Amino acid sequence: MSDLLRVANVSKHFGGIKALTDVSFTVRKGEIFGVIGPNGAGKTTLFNALTGLYQPDTGAIDLVGTSLYRRKPHEILKAGFARTFQNIRLFHNMTALENVMVGRHTRTTSGVLAALLHTAHNRKEERDCMAYAQQLLTRVGIGKHTHTLAKNLSYGDQRRLEIARALASEPKLLALDEPAAGMNPNEKNALRDLMVSLREEGLTLMLIEHDVKLVMGICDRLVVLDYGQKIAEGTPDVVRHDPKVIAAYLGGEVVV
Numbered sequence: 318m319s320d321l322l323r324v325a326n327v328s329k330h331f332g333g334i335k336a337l338t339d340v341s342f343t344v345r346k347g348e349i350f351g352v353i354g355p356n357g358a359g360k361t362t363l364f365n366a367l368t369g370l371y372q373p374d375t376g377a378i379d380l381v382g383t384s385l386y387r388r389k390p391h392e393i394l395k396a397g398f399a400r401t402f403q404n405i406r407l408f409h410n411m412t413a414l415e416n417v418m419v420g421r422h423t424r425t426t427s428g429v430l431a432a433l434l435h436t437a438h439n440r441k442e443e444r445d446c447m448a449y450a451q452q453l454l455t456r457v458g459i460g461k462h463t464h465t466l467a468k469n470l471s472y473g474d475q476r477r478l479e480i481a482r483a484l485a486s487e488p489k490l491l492a493l494d495e496p497a498a499g500m501n502p503n504e505k506n507a508l509r510d511l512m513v514s515l516r517e518e519g520l521t522l523m524l525i526e527h528d529v530k531l532v533m534g535i536c537d538r539l540v541v542l543d544y545g546q547k548i549a550e551g552t553p554d555v556v557r558h559d560p561k562v563i564a565a566y567l568g569g570e571v572v573v
């Protein structure tokens with residue numbers, strides 16, 4: 318498998334807090350790559366630093382040869398790196414379909430003027446965009462909620478809608494920040510099936526997840542953070558038997 322994302326020596330400090338120190342790893346094309354670690358380990362800070370929400374202090378971040386280091390979030394999205402958020406960020410008073418259509422607009426070409434003038438090109442693009450958004454809603458399992466306002470969807474469905482919106486930008490890499498948080502066991506199973514099928518279609522996924530069983534069951538490889546530093550990297554089998562990981566997690570027991 319070829320390398321998709323190369324992260325080298327990324328650090329991010331907040332005043333005296335070393336949220337990330339010299340974190341390096343590589344995500345390979347077509348894998349599900351987990352990022353785990355205890356609370357406060359730096360997982361979300363890492364996603365924020367990779368996707369432009371935080372400016373890293375040092376390091377290098379490359380997505381198939383394009384540097385994402387200190388680029389703006391919309392530039393990173395356009396380069397092919399989409400994400401979801403730990404605290405769901407949807408347009409609550411817009412329908413599910415409209416939320417996904419917003420996500421699609423990074424890949425449409427009509428400018429503001431064409432939209433105002435309602436040109437033929439603009440109308441066709443909107444129709445295509447709507448059809449594509451509808452397909453994605455079906456793809457993530459909420460096709461019947463097309464016209465439901467985001468705020469009226471169940472928690473699990475809101476998380477799926479976030480995934481559909483991220484997919485609408487046709488990313489090479491999709492980072493999911495705790496997608497299973499608040500989901501019941503059935504919803505988690507559906508989410509796992511969705512992630513596996515996305516990988517089968519060739520998408521590369523990064524996953525922050527507290528459900529260690531889920532993450533160990535689905536990830537090809539993982540990186541483990543503790544106090545902002547990488548303490549382990551490898552397959553689930555390698556990671557779960559790593560003494561540093563065992564100590565960081567449970568103070569002595571093998572991780573699931």
Ligand SMILES: Nc1ncnc2c1ncn2[C@@H]1O[C@H](COP(=O)(O)OP(=O)(O)OP(=O)(O)O)[C@@H](O)[C@H]1O
Pocket residue numbers: 331334335336354355356357358359360361362363
């Ligand atoms: N904007 C910020 N300002 C100051 N400190 C921050 C900021 N963001 C994160 N931190 C600190 O950085 C450290 C890492 O936090 P982060 O949220 O990345 O951890 P995490 O591994 O995602 O935790 P959790 O599993 O609880 O979500 C913590 O000590 C946190 O308080």
